[in-house]
Amino acid sequence: MLLYVIRHGQTDYNREERLQGARDIPLNDTGRSQARANGRTLASIPDLEFPLSQFDWVASPLGRTRETMELVREAAGLEPGGYRTDPLLIELSFGDWEGQTLDEVAVHSHHLIIQRDEGKWDFRPPGERAESYAMLAHRIDRFLTTLTGPTICVAHGGVVRTLFNRIGNVAGDDAAMIDIPQDRVLKIKDGAIGWV
Template sequence: MLLYVIRHGQTDYNLEGRLQGSRDIPLNDTGRGQATANGRALAAIGDLEFPLSQFDWVSSPLGRTRETMELVRQAAGLEPGGYRTDPLLIELSFGDWEGETLDEVAAHSRDLIEQREGGKWDFRPPGERAESYALLAKRIDTFLTTLAGPTICVAHGGVIRTLFNRIGKVPGDDAAMIDIPQDRVLKIKDDAIGWV
């Protein structure tokens, strides 16, 4: 396996500390700059093993990841639209909490915040579509079985946390707490995982 993963650039929800989840929130200007810089960084990696054009390029279908992907590809010297999307890569849903900050959630659901802090990996917020990291990890397990060759992926913080769990063997509750930057490229080769 050879997989490079980039988190989408910053959105206003990220800036405000809002639970974004599966809401389709666009990039802000900072996020666009991060995406462009990540494309340049990807093109500058000296040991890619394959030309960028030979990678399978895949993105979550949400707008912020698609825009990031197109800016990354353009900055790397490729045609912006030459990628596919996969719904398995959509960010985990925070259900009824999406759009709120954790402080706002704590104001009406302190007991649920305490449950979450006691075991974030398996915690599922309220709401019909809400997911835990454990549920998201099942989707990502399926996605990993679809990889047929070297891949470059644009996804979300939660998706990348599950990759640290699944490939890096980081325990679930620890993986759920990893800070995932929006201005770095993650390299996964076989069972090794780290930022480049």
């Protein structure tokens, strides 16, 4: 397996520390700059195993990941639209909590914040579509089985955390706490995982 993964660039929700989840929030100017910088990073990797044009490029279908992908590709010298999307890569849903900060949630659901802090990997927020990291990890397992060659992926912080669990063997609760930067490229090769 050879997989490069980029988290989408910053959005206003990220800047405000709002739970974004599956909401379709656009990039802000900082996020666009981060995406372009990540494209330049990919293009300048000295020991890249294949030409960038030979990778399978895939993104979550949400707008912030598609815009990130197109900016990454353009900055790397490729045609912006030459990628596919996969719904398995959509960020985990925070259900009824989406759009709120954790401080705002704590005002009305302090007991649930305590539950979340005691076991973040398996915690599922309230709401019909809400997911836990464990549920997201099952989707990412399915995504990984679809990879047929070297791949470059633009996804979300939760997706990257599950990759640390599934490929990097980081315990679930620890993986769920990893800070995932929006201005770095993650390389996964033959079970090894680390930032470029």
